[in-house]
Amino acid sequence: MSDYEYGNRCIPHPYALVGTQADSASDASYGRVVVPGEVDVTHGAILYLESVTVSFDGFKALNDLNLSVDDGELRCIIGPNGAGKTTMMDVITGKTRPDAGTVYFGQTIDLTRLNEVAIAHAGIGRKFQKPTVFENLSVFENLELALKMDKRAWKSLFAKLNGEQRDRIDEVLATIKLSEAAHGPAGRLSHGQKQWLEIGMLLAQSPRVLLLDEPVAGMTDQETAETAELFLSLKGKHTLIVVEHDMDFINTIAHTVTVLHEGHVLAEGDMATVQNDPKVIEVYLGR
Amino acid sequence: MTERRLFSPLGWTLFAIIVVLGLTMPLLHVWVPEGHTLHVSAYMLTLVGKILCYAAVALAMDLVWGYAGILSLGHGLFFALGGYAFGMYLMREIGREGQYQSDLPDFMVFLDWKELPWYWVGTEHFLWALFLVVAVPGIVAFVFGWFAFRSRIKGVYFSIITQALTFAAMLLFFRNDTGFGGNNGFTDFKRILGFPIAAPETRAVLFALTVVYVAGILVFCRWLTQSKFGRVLAAIRDAESRTMFVGYDPLPYKLGVWTLSAVLCGIAGALYVPQVGIINPSEMSPANSIEIAIWAAIGGRGTLIGPLIGAGVVNGAKSWFTVSFPDLWLYVLGALFVVATLYLPRGIVGLVRRRG
Numbered sequence: 127m128s129d130y131e132y133g134n135r136c137i138p139h140p141y142a143l144v145g146t147q148a149d150s151a152s153d154a155s156y157g158r159v160v161v162p163g164e165v166d167v168t169h170g171a172i173l174y175l176e177s178v179t180v181s182f183d184g185f186k187a188l189n190d191l192n193l194s195v196d197d198g199e200l201r202c203i204i205g206p207n208g209a210g211k212t213t214m215m216d217v218i219t220g221k222t223r224p225d226a227g228t229v230y231f232g233q234t235i236d237l238t239r240l241n242e243v244a245i246a247h248a249g250i251g252r253k254f255q256k257p258t259v260f261e262n263l264s265v266f267e268n269l270e271l272a273l274k275m276d277k278r279a280w281k282s283l284f285a286k287l288n289g290e291q292r293d294r295i296d297e298v299l300a301t302i303k304l305s306e307a308a309h310g311p312a313g314r315l316s317h318g319q320k321q322w323l324e325i326g327m328l329l330a331q332s333p334r335v336l337l338l339d340e341p342v343a344g345m346t347d348q349e350t351a352e353t354a355e356l357f358l359s360l361k362g363k364h365t366l367i368v369v370e371h372d373m374d375f376i377n378t379i380a381h382t383v384t385v386l387h388e389g390h391v392l393a394e395g396d397m398a399t400v401q402n403d404p405k406v407i408e409v410y411l412g413r
Numbered sequence: 414m415t416e417r418r419l420f421s422p423l424g425w426t427l428f429a430i431i432v433v434l435g436l437t438m439p440l441l442h443v444w445v446p447e448g449h450t451l452h453v454s455a456y457m458l459t460l461v462g463k464i465l466c467y468a469a470v471a472l473a474m475d476l477v478w479g480y481a482g483i484l485s486l487g488h489g490l491f492f493a494l495g496g497y498a499f500g501m502y503l504m505r506e507i508g509r510e511g512q513y514q515s516d517l518p519d520f521m522v523f524l525d526w527k528e529l530p531w532y533w534v535g536t537e538h539f540l541w542a543l544f545l546v547v548a549v550p551g552i553v554a555f556v557f558g559w560f561a562f563r564s565r566i567k568g569v570y571f572s573i574i575t576q577a578l579t580f581a582a583m584l585l586f587f588r589n590d591t592g593f594g595g596n597n598g599f600t601d602f603k604r605i606l607g608f609p610i611a612a613p614e615t616r617a618v619l620f621a622l623t624v625v626y627v628a629g630i631l632v633f634c635r636w637l638t639q640s641k642f643g644r645v646l647a648a649i650r651d652a653e654s655r656t657m658f659v660g661y662d663p664l665p666y667k668l669g670v671w672t673l674s675a676v677l678c679g680i681a682g683a684l685y686v687p688q689v690g691i692i693n694p695s696e697m698s699p700a701n702s703i704e705i706a707i708w709a710a711i712g713g714r715g716t717l718i719g720p721l722i723g724a725g726v727v728n729g730a731k732s733w734f735t736v737s738f739p740d741l742w743l744y745v746l747g748a749l750f751v752v753a754t755l756y757l758p759r760g761i762v763g764l765v766r767r768r769g
């Protein structure tokens with residue numbers, strides 16, 4: 127079973143919108159209906175995690191995690207293996223339900239009450255640590271499926287791409303340098319190309335927030351540099367949260383860096399501050 | 414390149430030839446006198462008609478297994494439900510010509526029942542029976558699928574549950590009290606829409622309808638699998654979780670194709686019963702449903718045409734073996750399956766494509 131599936135067992139009612147204690151919240155704004163594309167960022171933050179805890183059989187993968195990401199920011203998350211970086215993304219995207227804590231998208235959308243599909247529609251897209259593309263579909267078709275459009279089943283029966291949508295796919299293909307490979311199966315791409323295709327699918331999906339789990343793993347230096355450039359160009363228009371182990375890459379793109387350790391934020395700040403933090407050196411950078 | 418065709422010109426030509434040949438068989442049965450070399454016997458027509466019904470089931474199986482990655486080991490149930498639904502109509506058409514000369518079907522008289530159970534009401538109407546043929550397998554599949562897919566039951570667990578489902582249904586239908594003739598099921602049909610059921614013309618029409626049905630659903634399934642709906646199914650099959658994060662809810666897609674597949678089986682069952690002349694609970698035996706999966710695997714799943722060929726080849730071989738070497742058949746079937754899984758991952762169709 128692939129990496130992104132192993133967490134499934136911790137979601138009891140996957141397709142249901144899970145009603146929780148937030149139902150009884152007194153603040154009227156909590157009751158707002160989720161309208162895709164309508165994210166209230168009046169207070170600056172687009173993503174807000176407070177005291178989030180996730181345990182697996184008693185082991186705390188996330189332990190009282192607090193994180194706030196501003197709209198349009200490019201946030202880098204680093205930390206040793208097992209620090210809880212992927213688990214944090216699982217919580218944000220609805221794959222794993224936190225045992226405690228709150229996760230808000232903008233001021234009003236409580237992500238712990240939404241399922242994966244609803245969260246995707248609300249505007250959060252994700253690239254997995256292990257690149258996962260639809261191997262038996264062509265590169266073009268992968269992007270077609272990702273493209274922002276009506277995704278209900280009966281609409282898909284008669285869906286046909288219009289000129290504008292084709293242009294958009296061609297544009298993304300050019301950005302991720304896969305125009306040549308567009309009509310071959312995605313399963314035949316190299317590891318780095320799959321990473322790019324997955325990034326391309328995110329671009330086609332055009333979410334407000336992009337979660338990128340180790341996007342440059344397996345890429346050549348050249349490809350890594352190009353990815354850094356791409357991310358920097360997306361910043362501002364989208365909010366990016368990038369998890370990486372490649373410190374050179376982080377150095378190129380980072381503005382604010384958050385260091386996770388044992389499910390908790392160990393340090394946060396600009397690259398220089400974080401790099402000189404003795405705690406960070408001890409658990410991560412100095413290894 | 415991106416403009417999709419249903420079939421290539423060659424494909425359409427082959428398709429047309431096969432359909433025309435298929436439609437010629439009943440004509441040869443009716444118009445060419447017995448004894449003539451071109452005469453198609455009633456036995457042959459029934460055998461091929463039966464295999465065509467199985468082919469439709471194999472196609473329906475491919476839709477869920479090949480394209481959506483859902484291996485059903487209970488498709489025999491939907492086939493049988495369609496067959497029973499239409500069988501009820503055929504039983505009512507017997508009228509008073511049964512052994513007991515009663516308005517009730519013979520088995521009910523035998524059980525000393527005085528009136529029809531509520532679920533038999535209206536079954537004397539052909540159109541109501543047709544509705545049941547679609548609705549019963551459809552509703553059973555929908556309800557079962559809704560619970561199974563909603564709880565994200567997948568893979569081998571799903572397959573085992575479908576086996577259990579068809580087994581449970583078989584036990585239920587075996588009981589006389591269930592009201593479907595117990596282990597004898599329905600047989601001794603006399604008429605369909607007033608026409609004698611075993612008359613050459615009736616056989617010919619039923620056969621022709623079956624040919625048209627199989628051809629029609631082949632084109633329909635081809636269209637479906639080439640639509641965006643089909644691509645989303647493939648995406649769910651290969652990486653379900655990923656598909657959700659892209660914004661597709663897998664439930665309506667899986668449930669839709671699952672229910673459709675069951676309905677296609679039900680209609681095949683309804684075409685099978687008047688041609689073969691009997692339906693009984695053994696159609697719901699777990700082994701029967703496994704065999705359906707074997708047809709698809711041997712023919713080449715995910716190709717639509719493959720399972721049609723698989724159903725033809727396996728059942729052709731079966732009818733020869735069960736006459737010549739009845740004891741050997743199960744071994745041969747097992748061997749075919751092992752060879753197909755080990756050496757022909759894409760089935761017979763894969764073999765042809767590789768050579769071609």
Ligand SMILES: Nc1ncnc2c1ncn2[C@@H]1O[C@H](COP(=O)(O)OP(=O)(O)OP(=O)(O)O)[C@@H](O)[C@H]1O
Pocket residue numbers: 132133182186187205206207208209210211212213214255
């Ligand atoms: N479904 C699960 N069941 C049990 N333990 C889990 C599960 N998911 C994650 N863990 C554990 O939680 C911890 C955090 O895992 P996570 O994948 O979030 O780490 P990470 O920071 O992404 O690490 P890496 O850099 O290696 O990707 C690890 O110890 C992991 O073994």
Ligand SMILES: [Mg+2]
Pocket residue numbers: 211212213255339
């Ligand atoms: Mg990780």
